[in-house]
Amino acid sequence: MTLLLLAGTREAQQIARALADQGRDVVASLAGVTRAPVNLGVETRRGGFGGETGFLNEVARLGITAVLDATHPFAHRISNRTARICAEIGLPYCQLLRPEWDAEDGDTWTEVAREEDVAPLVADGQTVFLATGRQTLDRFANLPHARIICRQIDPPSGPFPFPNGAFLIGRPPFPVEEEVELFQSLGVDWLVVKNAGGHASKSKLIAARQLGISVAMIARPPQPDGTKVTTVEEALIWVNTL
Secondary structure, eight states, X not given: OEEEEEOOSHHHHHHHHHHHHTTOEEEEEEOSOSSSOOOOSSEEEESOOOHHHHXXXXXXXHTOOEEEEOOOTTOXXXXXXHHHXXXXXXXXXXXXXXXXXXXXXXXOEEEESSGGGSGGGSOTTOEEEEOSOSTTGGGGTTOTTSEEEEXXXXXXXXXXXXXXXXXXXXXXXXXXXXXXXHHHHHTOOEEEEEOOOOSGGGHHHHHHHHHTOEEEEEOOOOOOSSEEESSHHHHHHHHHTO
C-alpha cells in the first residue's frame, strides 16, 4: 500500500511521523503556502496538483492506493474534490476533521459566514486582529474604519495591502500567556478566527476570553461526504485496517 497524506496541519505531522516509524509507504503533499514547512519525516511533495487531471496523473505516477486527508478544515476545495475523485475511481479516502470549537462561559462570539461579514461588527477606530492568515486578507478590504493586524508565519513579500494595517510575524504554538500579553500591548478589540478546531491553536480564544475581547468566528465551509475521523489515533487505525 502507498498512502497519499494530504498534509498541512499539526495532526498531519503526527500521522506522518507515526507511519514513518511503522515503515509505511507514505507520500505527503503540502500546498506550499508556508515557505519553510516542518520536516514530516516521509517523502513530501509541495505545490498543487494542477486540477483534477493533475491529481489523477500524480496518483497514477506515485502508485497511490489510499488517501488520508489531514488538511485544514477550511481547505474545503481540495477536500471536496479529492473525496469526489476517490469515490469515482474507487480509491479508499478518509478525512481527519477536528471537532469545531464551541463558545464557553465568558466568551463573546459572533458567528459569521464569511470574512466580509466582519466589517459591520467593528466600530470606528477599533483594532482588529486577524488570525486568519494572508490568503484571505483581501476579503477585509471593507474595513477602512479600523486598525488591522494580520498574523502570518512567513515574512511578507510586499507591503500591507491597506494603509490601515500591518503584518505581525509569528510561528505557532502561541502560549496563552503570550497571547494575553500580545493582545493587551496591541489594544485588540476584535479577534477574527476561522473555526478550525483543535487544542494547539485554541490559546488565542482563551486569551480573548480572559481579556473580554470580542471574537468574530468564521463558520466552516461544507465538508465532503465520506469516511471521517476526528483524531490522529482514529486516522492511524483507519490506515492500519486497509
